[in-house]
Amino acid sequence: xxxxxxxxxxxxxxxxxxxxxxxxxxxxxxxxxxxxxxxxxxxxxxxxxxxxxxxxxxxxxxxxxxxxxxxxxxxxxxxxxxxxxxxxxxxxxxxxxxxxxxxxxxxxxxxxxxxxxxxxxxxxxxxxxxxxxxxxxxxxxxxxxxxxxxxxxxxxxxxxxxxxxxxxxxxxxxxxxxxxxxxxxxxxxxxxxxxxxxxxxxxxxxxxxxxxxxxxxxxxxxxx
Amino acid sequence: xxxxxxxxxxxxxxxxxxxxxxxxxxxxxxxxxxxxxxxxxxxxxxxxx
Amino acid sequence: xxxxxxxxxxxxxxxxxxxxxxxxxxxxxxxxxxxxxxxxxxxxxxxxxxxxxxxxxxxxxxxxxxxxxxxxxxxxxxxxxxxxxxxxxxxxxxxxxxxxxxxxxxxxxxxxxxxxxxxxxxxxxxxxxxxxxxxxxxxxxxxxxxxxxxxxxxxxxxxxxxxxxxxxxxxxxxxxxxxxxxxxxxxxxxxxxxxxxxxxxx
Amino acid sequence: xxxxxxxxxxxxxxxxxxxxxxxxxxxxxxxxxxxxxxxxxxxxxxxxxxxxxxxxxxxxxxxxxxxxxxxxxxxxxxxxxxxxxxxxxxxxxxxxxxxxxxxxxxxxxxxxxxxxxxxxxxxxxxxxxxxxxxxxxxxxxxxxxxxxxxxxxxxxxxxxxxxxxxxxxxxxxxxxxxxxxxxxxxxxxxxxxxxxxxxxxxxxxxxxxxxxxxxxxxxxxxxxxxxxxxxxxxxxxxxxxxxxxxxx
Numbered sequence: 001x002x003x004x005x006x007x008x009x010x011x012x013x014x015x016x017x018x019x020x021x022x023x024x025x026x027x028x029x030x031x032x033x034x035x036x037x038x039x040x041x042x043x044x045x046x047x048x049x050x051x052x053x054x055x056x057x058x059x060x061x062x063x064x065x066x067x068x069x070x071x072x073x074x075x076x077x078x079x080x081x082x083x084x085x086x087x088x089x090x091x092x093x094x095x096x097x098x099x100x101x102x103x104x105x106x107x108x109x110x111x112x113x114x115x116x117x118x119x120x121x122x123x124x125x126x127x128x129x130x131x132x133x134x135x136x137x138x139x140x141x142x143x144x145x146x147x148x149x150x151x152x153x154x155x156x157x158x159x160x161x162x163x164x165x166x167x168x169x170x171x172x173x174x175x176x177x178x179x180x181x182x183x184x185x186x187x188x189x190x191x192x193x194x195x196x197x198x199x200x201x202x203x204x205x206x207x208x209x210x211x212x213x214x215x216x217x218x219x220x221x222x223x224x
Numbered sequence: 225x226x227x228x229x230x231x232x233x234x235x236x237x238x239x240x241x242x243x244x245x246x247x248x249x250x251x252x253x254x255x256x257x258x259x260x261x262x263x264x265x266x267x268x269x270x271x272x273x
Numbered sequence: 274x275x276x277x278x279x280x281x282x283x284x285x286x287x288x289x290x291x292x293x294x295x296x297x298x299x300x301x302x303x304x305x306x307x308x309x310x311x312x313x314x315x316x317x318x319x320x321x322x323x324x325x326x327x328x329x330x331x332x333x334x335x336x337x338x339x340x341x342x343x344x345x346x347x348x349x350x351x352x353x354x355x356x357x358x359x360x361x362x363x364x365x366x367x368x369x370x371x372x373x374x375x376x377x378x379x380x381x382x383x384x385x386x387x388x389x390x391x392x393x394x395x396x397x398x399x400x401x402x403x404x405x406x407x408x409x410x411x412x413x414x415x416x417x418x419x420x421x422x423x424x425x426x427x428x429x430x431x432x433x434x435x436x437x438x439x440x441x442x443x444x445x446x447x448x449x450x451x452x453x454x455x456x457x458x459x460x461x462x463x464x465x466x467x468x469x470x471x472x473x474x475x
Numbered sequence: 476x477x478x479x480x481x482x483x484x485x486x487x488x489x490x491x492x493x494x495x496x497x498x499x500x501x502x503x504x505x506x507x508x509x510x511x512x513x514x515x516x517x518x519x520x521x522x523x524x525x526x527x528x529x530x531x532x533x534x535x536x537x538x539x540x541x542x543x544x545x546x547x548x549x550x551x552x553x554x555x556x557x558x559x560x561x562x563x564x565x566x567x568x569x570x571x572x573x574x575x576x577x578x579x580x581x582x583x584x585x586x587x588x589x590x591x592x593x594x595x596x597x598x599x600x601x602x603x604x605x606x607x608x609x610x611x612x613x614x615x616x617x618x619x620x621x622x623x624x625x626x627x628x629x630x631x632x633x634x635x636x637x638x639x640x641x642x643x644x645x646x647x648x649x650x651x652x653x654x655x656x657x658x659x660x661x662x663x664x665x666x667x668x669x670x671x672x673x674x675x676x677x678x679x680x681x682x683x684x685x686x687x688x689x690x691x692x693x694x695x696x697x698x699x700x701x702x703x704x705x706x707x708x709x710x711x712x713x714x715x716x717x718x719x720x721x722x723x
Contacts, residue, residue: 007367015355079349082324086345087368148643152623152636162626166619166640169612170647173654180658198654205650213643220560220635222324229530232595236534236588240541244693247580251700258707265714288716 004089005097012101015074022070026063026106027113033059034117045122052123053131053182059117060110060135061142061175065164067106068146071098072154072218081154085222091215099147099210100140107139130185134199138178141203144210145170151214155221174202274337274415274447275299276321280330283316290316291466294330298449301442303458306451308466314451315347317466318418321449342415346422350405354394358385361393362407371412383407383433398425403433410437417441417448423456431456490706493566497703504696511689519682534592535679540687541585542606544694545613548578552620553645556638566702568634569709571641572624573701577694579617585610605659609652616644630709 016023037055038048075081084094114135115128123131149167153159177198185191275297282292290313298304306314319325321332322345332339352361359376366373380386383403388396396404402425409417417438423431435458438448450458519536552574558567589607590600601607623640627633 004368004370007364011353011356011360011364014360015353018355021355074353077349078353079347079351080353082319082322082345082347082349083351083365083368085324086322086340086343088341088370089368148639152640153626155632156626159626162622165622169615169619169651170643172612173647173650176654176658202650209643209646213639217636217639220639221632229595232531232591233533236591237537239587239591240537240584243580243584247577247697251697251704255700255704255707258704258711261711262707262714265711265718268718269714 001089001093004087005093008089008094008097009101009104012098013104016070016101016105021105022067023105024109026067027109029066030059030063030110030113031117033062034120038121049122049124049127052118052121053127053186054179055121056114056118056123056131056135057138057175057179057182060114060139061171062164063110064107064139064142065146065167065171066160067102068150068163068167069153069158069160071102071147071150073150073157073159076154081218081222085218091218092211095147095151095214095218096144096207096211099143099214102147103140103143107143110139111135127182127186130182130191133191134178134182134185134196137199137203138174141174141199141206142171144203144206145174147210147214148217151217151221154218174199174206177202274445275335276332276339276416276447277335278321278330278332281317281320281332282328282330283313283320283325284328285313285316292329294464296462296464298447298462300445300447302461303438303442303448303450304462304464305454305458305460306449306464306466307454312466314466315420318345318347318420318449318451321416322418337415339416343418344409344412344414344416345418345420346405346409347420348424350401352393352396352401352404354392357390357392358396358404359389361404362411365408366411369408369412369414376411379407379411382410382437384429399427399430402426403430406434406437409441415446417446417450419448419450419452421451421453423452434458490566490710494703494706497699501696501700501703504692504699508689508691508693508696511685511692513689515682515684515686515689518685519679522678522682531592531595532679534588536683536686537690538585538588538592539683540690541581541588542610543687544690545578545582545585545610545617547691548574548581548694548698549613549617549641549645549648552578552641556641556645559634559638560642568630568638569702569705570698571634571637572630573705574698575617575620575624577697577701579614579621581690581694582610582614582617586614603659605656608659609655612651612655613648616648620644630712 015021034055041047041051072081075084085091087094111132115132118128118131146163146167148170149163152166153163156162177195180195181191181193181199184193184195276299277295277297279295280292281294283290290311294317296304306317308314316325320327322343323339324345351365353364356364359380362376362380363373365371366376377386377389380389383406385400385403385407388400393401393404402422406422423434426434435456438450438458441448448458450456450460516536519533522533552571555567555571555574558564559571586607589604589610590602593602593604593607594600620637620640623637624633627636
C-alpha cells in the first residue's frame with residue numbers, strides 16, 4: 001500500500017516539477033496578486049502592514065485554486081484515470097495522495113514565498129511567522145477541498161475556472177479561521193487560540209471529506 | 225420620514241416582484257420553444273416514416 | 274476460473290447498443306469482439322472491467338477476484354510524456370504491486386530497451402502502444418481486456434502481440450479482445466456485435 | 476399537448492404520468508399562491524407599524540419567507556441529489572436541475588430585501604451581518620451548481636456530478652453558517668439590528684406565515700413548470716440523437 005502511495009507521490013511530483021508541470025506557477029500568481037494590492041490601496045505602509053496578513057491569505061487562497069485542474073485532468077485525458085480506478089489501491093487513498101502531491105507542488109511554494117511577500121507589504125516579523133504557520137495548515141485544507149472540484153470536472157476540458165468557482169464557497173471557513181488565527185497570533189501572546197484549533201479541525205475535516213467525495217465523484221463520472 | 229420608509233418597502237417588494245416575474249417569463253418562454261422544437265422533430269419523423 | 278455474463282445490455286447517449294448479451298469464459302480462452310465502429314465494443318470491455326455500470330443483466334466471476342485480476346488496455350496508452358519510458362512502466366508496476374525485478378527483461382521483450390531512458394514524448398504511436406502492452410507482461414493478471422491492441426503496431430509488433438497472447442493463454446489466462454480481425458490470434462469464441470444489434474433491433 | 480411517440484429507449488421512467496400530473500398541478504398551485512399572497516400581504520399591511528422599526532418592518536413578509544425558501548429548496552435539491560445517486564430515479568435529476576434557478580432567485584430576493592430593510596438603520600447599502608453574509612455564500616453555491624449544470628453537455632453525467640456537489644454543499648452549509656456567525660460577532664461588538672425583530676407580534680406572525688405558504692406554492696408551481704420543460708428538452712435531445720443515428 002505505502003509503495004503505491006509513494007509511487008503516486010513521486011510520479012505526480014516528477015511530472016509537475018519537470019518542464020510544463022506548472023509547479024511554481026501558483027507562487028508567481030501569488031506574487032502578482034500581492035504586488036497589485038498596494039497599487040490599489042496606495043503606498044501607505046501603516047495601512048498595508050495592518051492588512052498585510054489578510055492580503056497574503058486571499059492571494060494564497062486564489063493561487064491554491066488555480067492549479068486544481070491538473071490533479072485529474074491530465075489523467076482523464078491520457079487514460080491513466082481508468083487504470084487508477086482498476087488499481088488495488090483504494091481510490092480514496094489514491095485521491096488523497098494526488099492531493100498531497102498537488103499541495104507539495106503548488107501549496108508548499110506559497111507557504112515558502114509568503115514571508116518574503118509579507119516583507120513587501122511591510123508586515124513585521126511576528127506577523128510573518130504567524131502567516132507562514134497558518135498558511136502551512138490552511139493551504140493543504142484548501143487543496144483537499146479543491147480535490148472535490150477537480151474530481152467533479154475531471155472529464156471536462158479546460159475546467160480550471162469552473163473548479164475554482166465551485167470550491168470558493170467551501171474554502172470560506174478556512175479563510176475566516178486562517179486570518180483570525182493569524183491576527184490572534186500577532187496580537188495575543190500565544191498563537192494557539194480557538195481560531196487556530198478550528199483551523200486544524202478544518203484541515204482534518206477536509207483531509208477526510210475531500211478524498212472520499214472526490215473518489216465518489218470519480219467513480220460516478222467514469223460510469224456516465 | 226415615513227414617506228422615505230414606505231419608499232424602501234416599495235423598492236423591496238418591487239425587486240421581489242421583478243425577479244419572480246422574470247423567472248416566470250423565462251420558464252414560460254423556455255417551455256414554448258421546447259414544445260415548438262418537439263413538434264418540428266415529430267413532424268420530421270412522421271413524414272420520413 | 275470462469276466468467277459468465279448473462280443478459281447484459283448497454284446504451285450510449287440514449288441509443289441502445291446491444292441487449293441480452295450472454296457469454297461464458299474459462300481458462301485459456303480468447304473471445305474476439307468484432308463489429309463496426311460505435312457498435313459498443315469498447316463499452317462492453319469497460320463493462321466487463323467494471324469501469325462502466327451494467328444497464329441490466331449481470332457478470333459473475335468464479336475462482337478469481339475481478340478487481341484484482343483484470344488488465345484493461347484501452348485506446349489511450351496511459352503514457353505520461355513528462356516521464357521516461359522506464360519511469361512510466363515502473364510507476365504502473367509500483368502502483369499495481371508487480372515485481373519490479375524483471376523490468377529490463379519486459380522492456381527488451383517489447384523492443385523498448387534502447388528507449389528506456391528517453392522521455393516518452395519522443396515515442397511514436399507504435400512504440401507508445403508497445404509500452405502500454407508491456408504492462409500486461411510486467412504485472413501478472415489473469416483476465417486481459419484489450420481494445421484494438423494492434424492499432425499502430427507494425428507487422429513485427431503484431432507477431433509479438435500474438436505470441437504474448439498465446440503465452441498468456443497457455444498459462445491459463447483469459448483474453449477478451451476487440452479487434453477488426455487484423456490479428457490472427459486463433460480466438461476460441463467470437464461475438465459480432467453487429468448481429469447482436471440486429472437481433473435486438475428487430 | 477402533441478402525442479409524444481412511444482420511446483423504445485426509455486429516457487425517463489414515467490414521464491407521461493408526471494406530465495399529466497403537472498398539467499393540473501401548475502395552475503392549482505399558482506392560484507393558491509396568488510390567493511395566499513394577496514391575503515397574507517393584505518393582513519400584513521393592516522398590522523400597526525411596529526414601534527421602533529416603523530414601516531420597513533413590512534419588508535419582513537417577503538424577506539423572511541425567501542430566506543426559508545432559499546434553504547428549503549436547497550434541502551429539497553439535496554434529497555433529489557440522493558434520488559439521483561442512490562435510488563437512480565430519472566425524475567430526480569430533472570427536479571434537481573429545475574429547482575436550482577428558483578432557489579437562487581429566492582436567495583437573491585432575500586439578499587436584496589434584507590439589504591433594503593437594513594438600509595435606514597445601518598446607513599449603508601450592505602452590512603456584513605452574519606445572516607445576510609451566510610445567504611450570500613448560499614447564493615454563491617447556487618451559482619456554482621447552475622454553472623456546473625451548464626458545463627456538461629450530456630444530462631446524465633451532469634446530474635451525477637451536480638448531485639455530488641449539492642451533497643458536499645449540504646454538509647458544508649452548517650459549517651459556513653457557523654463560521655460566518657462567529658466571524659460576524661468578531662467585527663461588530665453586538666448585532667445592533669435584529670432582522671426578524673425581538674418578539675413577533677401576533678399581528679405580524681400570521682401574515683408572515685400565510686405569505687410564506689403563498690411563496691412556497693409559488694415556488695412549487697415554478698419548479699414543476701421548469702421540470703415539465705426539462706422533460707421536453709430531454710425528449711428533443713433524444714429525438715435528435717435518434718435522427719442522427721438513423722441518418723448514419
